[in-house]
Amino acid sequence: MKESKPYDAVAEVRKHRKMFGIIHWNNPALFKSKLKVAREKYHERLSASNMES
Structure with a gap:
């Protein structure tokens, strides 16, 4: 299965x-x-990936 989330x-x-x-x-x-x-870490990575896009 291809991983779609960072x-x-x-x-x-x-x-x-x-x-x-x-x-x-x-x-x-x-x-x-x-x-x-864990939730804060997720939001940090999510916002970082949104900035890259």
Whole structure:
């Protein structure tokens, strides 16, 4: 399958869920903060790719 996006936020969330699932089970605030960072990273890359186009 051809990758059409420079950054895949869904894959990033899945990666974090797999890596930190047990840790976040007991600390949802930590998981929320990591999702926020992933969302900000996605928006930065999205805006950078829009500037290139």
